[in-house]
Amino acid sequence: MMVRALAFDVFGTVVDWRASLIAELQEFGNRQGVQRDWPKFADDWRAGYVPAMDLVRRGELPWTRLDDLHRRILGELLRDAAIEAAEGDIDHLNRAWHRLDPWPDSVAGLYRLRERFTITTLSNGNMSLLIDMAKRAGLPWDCVLSAEIFGHYKPDREVYLGCAKILDVAPDELMLVAAHPSDLRAARDAGLRTAHVERPMEYGPGRKRTAIEPDEFDVTATDLVDLADKL
Amino acid sequence: MMVRALAFDVFGTVVDWRASLIAELQEFGNRQGVQRDWPKFADDWRAGYVPAMDLVRRGELPWTRLDDLHRRILGELLRDAAIEAAEGDIDHLNRAWHRLDPWPDSVAGLYRLRERFTITTLSNGNMSLLIDMAKRAGLPWDCVLSAEIFGHYKPDREVYLGCAKILDVAPDELMLVAAHPSDLRAARDAGLRTAHVERPMEYGPGRKRTAIEPDEFDVTATDLVDLADKL
Numbered sequence: 496m497m498v499r500a501l502a503f504d505v506f507g508t509v510v511d512w513r514a515s516l517i518a519e520l521q522e523f524g525n526r527q528g529v530q531r532d533w534p535k536f537a538d539d540w541r542a543g544y545v546p547a548m549d550l551v552r553r554g555e556l557p558w559t560r561l562d563d564l565h566r567r568i569l570g571e572l573l574r575d576a577a578i579e580a581a582e583g584d585i586d587h588l589n590r591a592w593h594r595l596d597p598w599p600d601s602v603a604g605l606y607r608l609r610e611r612f613t614i615t616t617l618s619n620g621n622m623s624l625l626i627d628m629a630k631r632a633g634l635p636w637d638c639v640l641s642a643e644i645f646g647h648y649k650p651d652r653e654v655y656l657g658c659a660k661i662l663d664v665a666p667d668e669l670m671l672v673a674a675h676p677s678d679l680r681a682a683r684d685a686g687l688r689t690a691h692v693e694r695p696m697e698y699g700p701g702r703k704r705t706a707i708e709p710d711e712f713d714v715t716a717t718d719l720v721d722l723a724d725k726l
Numbered sequence: 727m728m729v730r731a732l733a734f735d736v737f738g739t740v741v742d743w744r745a746s747l748i749a750e751l752q753e754f755g756n757r758q759g760v761q762r763d764w765p766k767f768a769d770d771w772r773a774g775y776v777p778a779m780d781l782v783r784r785g786e787l788p789w790t791r792l793d794d795l796h797r798r799i800l801g802e803l804l805r806d807a808a809i810e811a812a813e814g815d816i817d818h819l820n821r822a823w824h825r826l827d828p829w830p831d832s833v834a835g836l837y838r839l840r841e842r843f844t845i846t847t848l849s850n851g852n853m854s855l856l857i858d859m860a861k862r863a864g865l866p867w868d869c870v871l872s873a874e875i876f877g878h879y880k881p882d883r884e885v886y887l888g889c890a891k892i893l894d895v896a897p898d899e900l901m902l903v904a905a906h907p908s909d910l911r912a913a914r915d916a917g918l919r920t921a922h923v924e925r926p927m928e929y930g931p932g933r934k935r936t937a938i939e940p941d942e943f944d945v946t947a948t949d950l951v952d953l954a955d956k957l
Contacts, residue, residue, distance in 0.1 A: 609861075622892045622893070639868075639869045662853070663793075
């Protein structure tokens with residue numbers, strides 16, 4: 496196994512979207528003077544992402560950046576929750592996805608991994624989202640790549656193969672690092688190497704983990720520092 | 727003038743391609759046991775770049791990465807110079823473009839500029855070339871963007887406007903930083919802001935500078951540290 500580059504899923508794998516969104520929603524609620532079940536609101540916002548993306552993947556929506564999909568879902572959730580707010584406040588809240596905090600091991604792990612490998616994002620987030628996030632959180636990417644570059648959302652194979660092509664490596668010289676088995680399986684089917692990172696707290700405490708077969712992926716790690724140890 | 731992001735031309739503006747190539751060519755010559763006029767060889771290699779790219783821009787060649795255009799020009803120059811070498815040695819020499827050294831002010835200037843702006847490459851070099859270069863030279867880009875992403879070479883306007891779109895800024899919130907007036911003029915015509923950086927040694931000592939009109943560009947700087955002072 497001769498891996499030259501690592502491509503990282505970002506939401507859930509590198510950053511803790513749930514805790515970050517809950518904190519931003521609480522702040523938003525305080526400013527607006529409303530109280531709701533913000534953890535559930537955050538989960539619903541995230542849950543709207545796959546169906547919205549699938550509209551694009553099936554061609555029922557033209558190419559739409561994740562920022563705009565998030566904004567659309569947020570508008571519906573606010574309406575359902577009977578929350579009225581100024582457009583500027585809603586836009587600021589929508590950009591909470593640009594301000595997600597990394598898991599505690601992410602920055603240290605990435606610094607170690609970038610000594611040996613080219614490290615890139617490979618996320619469904621749009622480029623400006625990923626760039627803003629990296630700048631704020633200090634994520635030391637060699638390169639920021641996104642579904643937006645390829646005009647396809649993961650798990651479309653164009654994203655995995657497009658990433659290998661742009662990095663000028665063979666598919667089996669590129670390893671996808673992700674917490675989500677579905678993403679890893681699609682990458683493996685496209686010929687990439689795979690590293691599974693366990694993020695048991697991604698969906699909050701007490702959630703059941705998605706089952707994976709033993710040895711289903713090339714490497715399994717408890718976090719990005721552990722991944723650096725193993726690679 | 728509300729600039730939010732800076733896009734940098736790379737060859738000549740951020741890195742000293744000529745001195746770097748001459749050093750690599752001398753090393754190549756020593757290994758092969760041949761002596762030639764390496765400064766002239768470097769200049770000829772660079773001079774082949776615009777006509778080769780124009781074949782792509784006019785549609786006479788399908789999209790071809792700069793690495794492959796460089797390799798093609800290098801093959802012709804070696805043949806004309808009656809130099810025979812192993813394919814592996816020629817490929818290594820061709821990748822000298824991935825190993826160009828920055829001007830002495832580049833790294834310090836970029837670190838200062840990235841505190842206030844999103845900074846990206848906007849080069850005709852392919853992505854893997856720019857990523858390898860940044861890693862080796864320690865260029866702290868927030869983002870690596872290239873003609874390869876847009877399927878167009880500068881000075882096609884798709885490159886300048888595509889960069890603004892991906893960074894999610896208006897064209898006039900994006901400033902091109904370049905040593906070459908032709909690049910800056912095309913960026914300006916596409917609606918971008920422009921910063922001219924003087925690199926009098928780009929083509930070696932004693933070369934005449936390209937004339938520019940006073941106040942033709944928004945900012946003129948002697949190097950990237952001076953640019954940070956001025957912005």
